[in-house]
Amino acid sequence: MTELIQNLIxxxxxxxxxxxxxxxxxxxxxxxxxxxxxxxxxITVGGYTVYWMMQRDMSWWLxxxxxxxxxxxxxxxxERIAFSRVRGGSDFTLLLTSFGVxxxxxxxxxxxxxxxxxxFDRPTWVANTYSVGSLNIEVFDTVVIVVTVLTLxxxxxxxxxxxFGLALRAAAEDFEAARLMGVRSDSVIRGAFALSGLLAGIxxxxxxxxxxxxxxxxxxxxxxxxxxxxLIGGLGSLRGAVIGGFALxxxxxxxxxxxxxxxxxLTEGFVFLLIALLFIFRPQGLVTVAHAERV
Amino acid sequence: MFPRPSRDIGFPxxxxxxxxxxxxxGALIYQALxxxxxxxxxxxxxxxxxxxxxxxxxxxxxxxxxxxxxxxGAIAGYVFAVFAIAPSEKMRRVPDAPFGLAEVDVPTSxxxxxxxxxxxxxxxxxxxxxxxSGAESxxxxxxxxxxxxxxxxxxxxTNWPELTGxxxxxxxxxxxxxxxxxxxxxxxxxxxxVLARLFAxxxxxxxxxxxxxxxxxxxxxxxNPLVQQMVALLMSVAVVxxxxxxxxxxxxxxxxxxxxxxxxxxxxxxxxxxGRNSVTGALVGVGVMTAGRELARRLGQDGFxxxxxxxxxxxxxxxxxxxxxxxxxxxxxxxxxxxxxxxxLDDWELDRWIADRFRRGPDEQPDELGSVDPxxxxxxxxxxxxxxxxxxxxxxxxxxxxNAGEVVGLIGPNGAGKTTLVNVITGxxxxxxxxxxxxxxxxxxxxxYDIARxxxxxxxxxxxxxxxxxxxxxxxxxxxVAASHRADRPLADVDELISAAGIWEFRDRRARExxxxxxxxxxxxxxxxxAPWFLLLDEPTSxxxxxxxxxxxxxxxxxxxxxxxxxxxxxxxxxxxxxxxDRIYCLDQGRVIAEGTPDEVQADPLVQAAYLGTASPx
Numbered sequence: 001m002t003e004l005i006q007n008l009i010x011x012x013x014x015x016x017x018x019x020x021x022x023x024x025x026x027x028x029x030x031x032x033x034x035x036x037x038x039x040x041x042x043i044t045v046g047g048y049t050v051y052w053m054m055q056r057d058m059s060w061w062l063x064x065x066x067x068x069x070x071x072x073x074x075x076x077x078x079e080r081i082a083f084s085r086v087r088g089g090s091d092f093t094l095l096l097t098s099f100g101v102x103x104x105x106x107x108x109x110x111x112x113x114x115x116x117x118x119x120f121d122r123p124t125w126v127a128n129t130y131s132v133g134s135l136n137i138e139v140f141d142t143v144v145i146v147v148t149v150l151t152l153x154x155x156x157x158x159x160x161x162x163x164f165g166l167a168l169r170a171a172a173e174d175f176e177a178a179r180l181m182g183v184r185s186d187s188v189i190r191g192a193f194a195l196s197g198l199l200a201g202i203x204x205x206x207x208x209x210x211x212x213x214x215x216x217x218x219x220x221x222x223x224x225x226x227x228x229x230x231l232i233g234g235l236g237s238l239r240g241a242v243i244g245g246f247a248l249x250x251x252x253x254x255x256x257x258x259x260x261x262x263x264x265x266l267t268e269g270f271v272f273l274l275i276a277l278l279f280i281f282r283p284q285g286l287v288t289v290a291h292a293e294r295v
Numbered sequence: 296m297f298p299r300p301s302r303d304i305g306f307p308x309x310x311x312x313x314x315x316x317x318x319x320x321g322a323l324i325y326q327a328l329x330x331x332x333x334x335x336x337x338x339x340x341x342x343x344x345x346x347x348x349x350x351x352x353x354x355x356x357x358x359x360x361x362x363x364x365x366x367x368g369a370i371a372g373y374v375f376a377v378f379a380i381a382p383s384e385k386m387r388r389v390p391d392a393p394f395g396l397a398e399v400d401v402p403t404s405x406x407x408x409x410x411x412x413x414x415x416x417x418x419x420x421x422x423x424x425x426x427x428s429g430a431e432s433x434x435x436x437x438x439x440x441x442x443x444x445x446x447x448x449x450x451x452x453t454n455w456p457e458l459t460g461x462x463x464x465x466x467x468x469x470x471x472x473x474x475x476x477x478x479x480x481x482x483x484x485x486x487x488x489v490l491a492r493l494f495a496x497x498x499x500x501x502x503x504x505x506x507x508x509x510x511x512x513x514x515x516x517x518x519n520p521l522v523q524q525m526v527a528l529l530m531s532v533a534v535v536x537x538x539x540x541x542x543x544x545x546x547x548x549x550x551x552x553x554x555x556x557x558x559x560x561x562x563x564x565x566x567x568x569x570g571r572n573s574v575t576g577a578l579v580g581v582g583v584m585t586a587g588r589e590l591a592r593r594l595g596q597d598g599f600x601x602x603x604x605x606x607x608x609x610x611x612x613x614x615x616x617x618x619x620x621x622x623x624x625x626x627x628x629x630x631x632x633x634x635x636x637x638x639x640l641d642d643w644e645l646d647r648w649i650a651d652r653f654r655r656g657p658d659e660q661p662d663e664l665g666s667v668d669p670x671x672x673x674x675x676x677x678x679x680x681x682x683x684x685x686x687x688x689x690x691x692x693x694x695x696x697x698n699a700g701e702v703v704g705l706i707g708p709n710g711a712g713k714t715t716l717v718n719v720i721t722g723x724x725x726x727x728x729x730x731x732x733x734x735x736x737x738x739x740x741x742x743x744y745d746i747a748r749x750x751x752x753x754x755x756x757x758x759x760x761x762x763x764x765x766x767x768x769x770x771x772x773x774x775x776v777a778a779s780h781r782a783d784r785p786l787a788d789v790d791e792l793i794s795a796a797g798i799w800e801f802r803d804r805r806a807r808e809x810x811x812x813x814x815x816x817x818x819x820x821x822x823x824x825x826a827p828w829f830l831l832l833d834e835p836t837s838x839x840x841x842x843x844x845x846x847x848x849x850x851x852x853x854x855x856x857x858x859x860x861x862x863x864x865x866x867x868x869x870x871x872x873x874x875x876x877d878r879i880y881c882l883d884q885g886r887v888i889a890e891g892t893p894d895e896v897q898a899d900p901l902v903q904a905a906y907l908g909t910a911s912p913x
Contacts, residue, residue, distance in 0.1 A: 035439065091433065091435055092636070093632055095438055096563070096567060097629065099560070100628040100630075103625030104625040104629050107624075110622075111617075111618050111622055112616075115618065220556065224446060227442075228443060231439045266450070266451060266454055268447060272443055272446075276424045276440070279424045279427060280427055283427040284428075
């Protein structure tokens with residue numbers, strides 16, 4: 001029982017980061033029908049920012065806002081340079097454009113920094129734990145979960161209570177109709193990329209605190225988790241993305257602790273198997289989105 | 296299998312041979328000029344070409360972006376290596392391999408066969424998941440699954456050292472047991488080329504391309520895209536497996552990283568730069584990217600000189616660096632997506648170009664049009680149909696009945712539910728209540744392609760043609776389906792239908808080049824080629840002038856007579872409707888408010904109030 005609760009807390013911590021990433025992916029998918037394979041690049045850029053700051057002995061208190069700001073700016077820049085040119089393109093073009101963006105960012109760091117791993121100090125409190133009864137809880141997990149919940153509440157208020165949120169939800173529902181109703185497509189799309197960058201920035205802070213290192217290909221892993229979680233939750237649904245993120249985190253942690261030691265390092269393979277089964281029996285993902293074909 | 300053997304088998308064989316000779320001799324000339332150093336580069340390029348052609352079979356014909364083919368390549372590579380490597384070597388590297396694989400000793404050819412067969416079996420299982428989620432959430436979902444597959448194969452390969460030797464040690468052939476000659480590579484490359492071209496021209500390939508161009512329209516023409524996509528997947532995975540095995544053999548070693556992200560990106564860039572919808576393009580892409588990457592690699596390593604002036608010094612130092620070839624690949628991918636997403640060649644094929652040059656004389660336009668008598672026992676009945684969208688009641692107990700050979704009109708104001716009724720009948724929208732029967736057979740809730748095969752074929756209000764296909768190929772798509780599912784009916788000749796629709800002169804044009812009226816006529820011909828019992832036409836004259844819509848009356852009549860079909864037609868144009876219909880239903884707010892001959896319905900006060908306003912027509 002204790003172990004189960006322990007696992008649940010670990011899984012929620014991990015799932016929180018995935019949920020933030022998946023929500024960012026889902027927001028972009030909503031307005032552009034683009035599944036953003038460059039979503040991890042915000043974390044790559046953030047990682048090199050931290051590395052640069054740590055080299056100069058700056059503190060994590062400075063690094064945290066820096067990562068978030070850099071992430072938002074990167075997201076906006078990518079939209080401006082690449083995605084604005086392929087709006088309305090086919091799925092194929094959109095997907096490969098985002099992959100091209102990943103590829104270019106990757107090669108820039110490869111060319112101008114180094115192919116090797118760059119490490120930086122993690123904040124000292126990351127490894128600390130505290131006890132509640134027989135439970136050993138990481139301070140880090142606690143912080144991650146609390147911040148994520150606050151972020152999700154704030155995002156939800158933003159989407160429900162502001163004009164921007166209304167425009168964004170309308171655009172996600174039916175982009176053309178929203179445009180005809182006077183929603184400015186440019187500002188909604190840019191806003192969506194800013195929001196997505198912000199969410200990726202917050203997730204990136206946690207990701208980098210835990211990793212303590214970065215490489216040119218650092219964005220792939222978080223991107224993959226975010227995209228998979230969004231898909232598990234049901235593409236096109238913001239709530240689904242968050243649920244998918246938590247589900248993925250829990251599944252990973254539970255599997256890792258339950259599998260016998262000899263095959264525990266194949267966890268990722270089993271997670272994929274679970275996802276494959278999910279898609280065979282519930283191809284629309286966990287949350288069903290009503291999307292009638294327009295005829 | 297192949298609609299026109301000379302064009303669909305003969306020319307592809309000739310074209311593939313020419314391509315093969317040009318590609319290989321080009322590579323050999325380069326090798327002869329540069330000597331030994333280029334030998335390895337050429338071998339690698341030939342193997343890459345096999346893999347890229349394999350990927351093209353799937354991506355080109357289905358339009359679904361896949362990263363997973365390199366994951367399948369990894370599976371094939373490991374199966375091949377584990378079986379092909381000599382037991383003595385395996386006992387040294389992976390003595391604890393599961394299932395006693397360390398002691399297995401089979402000839403290389405058997406190992407290759409095992410690699411292909413096992414990988415294709417795994418592809419079949421993965422393909423079911425791909426198909427199901429693809430059908431539900433679109434091609435994007437399928438792409439993510441392929442990407443996940445790539446990562447998982449890598450993850451498993453890295454973390455299963457008992458079988459794979461792990462991330463550092465890997466699997467090795469004994470030194471010197473790499474390929475002695477290129478003969479197997481040449482054979483595989485030629486085979487891949489021929490297979491890719493033949494598949495694209497085959498019935499299955501054409502149906503897959505139709506679904507790529509417009510999934511819903513393909514289903515409405517009786518195509519089940521999932522079947523065609525699965526066929527394409529298995530074919531392409533088989534080719535990729537051969538290529539991957541050759542790559543492993545040639546490398547003489549196998550590490551998890553060999554079939555991972557970098558290789559997936561490399562092969563994808565090659566494919567999209569050349570033109571993913573073209574086999575010729577795939578080969579061109581392999582050549583161009585291999586040359587470009589080699590150039591970038593050298594520039595990055597050595598810099599270069601022009602007229603004795605070294606250019607890798609100060610001002611350009613920031614460009615000519617190590618890893619320049621990765622930048623080159625990345626920029627190629629992004630650049631082509633932003634400015635030329637169809638690639639260098641789009642869907643141009645060498646053999647089709649040759650075929651067009653060698654066509655003997657103009658085809659003859661069929662002048663005598665036949666006619667088929669309708670089968671009086673087949674009636675279409677849709678009754679008591681309810682549909683709600685959210686809280687909105689789109690149909691409320693609506694229905695329509697049509698007798699064999701009868702032309703029935705559906706009229707009513709915008710939002711009355713006419714299109715929704717046709718959508719329910721053709722299976723595009725599922726109803727909350729009500730039944731649809733055709734000649735006594737219950738079609739309620741059946742899949743669109745089953746309904747089309749049963750003999751109800753529709754057109755769409757907002758044109759849905761297979762844009763990249765020619766007029767003739769559009770009609771051929773439904774003719775293929777008809778040949779296998781409606782063979783008990785007399786099937787009209789494709790040329791006859793094109794001629795009857797009045798678009799004979801455009802028969803070799805691409806559908807997306809047609810103007811509005813001709814597009815409508817093509818949709819009509821394409822639907823008629825299914826030899827349906829009933830044609831359901833959704834606003835066939837929308838956007839046409841008065842004179843044009845009167846010609847359309849004739850064409851619809853002629854087409855229906857040619858195939859012996861009844862017609863259910865939605866239209867706003869009263870001249871058209873009264874000119875063509877035997878009976879008319881008038882819908883308002885999801886209900887049938889009147890039914891009868893054109894004169895009766897026009898005189899009905901309810902109709903006048905709801906549809907025509909209070910003033911009577913004319």
